[in-house]
Amino acid sequence: MILALLLAGWLVIGVLRAGTVARDYFAHAHGTGATVVNVGVEIEAPAIPPFWVVSISGDVIEAGRTSPVYRSAMLLVVEPLTGWVVVFGAG
Helix, strand or coil: CHHHHHHHHHHHHHHHHHHHHHHHHHHHCCCCCCEEEEEEEEEEEECCCCCEEEEEEEEEECCCCCCCCEEEEEEEEEECCCCEEEEEEEC
């Protein structure tokens, strides 16, 4: 019963926070002055507890520019409770 409650808690926390943590990391990963628009989470799925896998992408507007310069995508492994993020892939 305790294991089921822990698993349910992990799923609820992941659903509520994994995407938010990933979006925050993604926005700050492109450096100061850069703006990321059209951000979308393609995949948000539980992995080995306590981690979640989040696939995220968006258009990057570099400092001093007015339109998107390139599209960026990342595959992130997120620990939603602490906000710890590991980049599994980026391009």
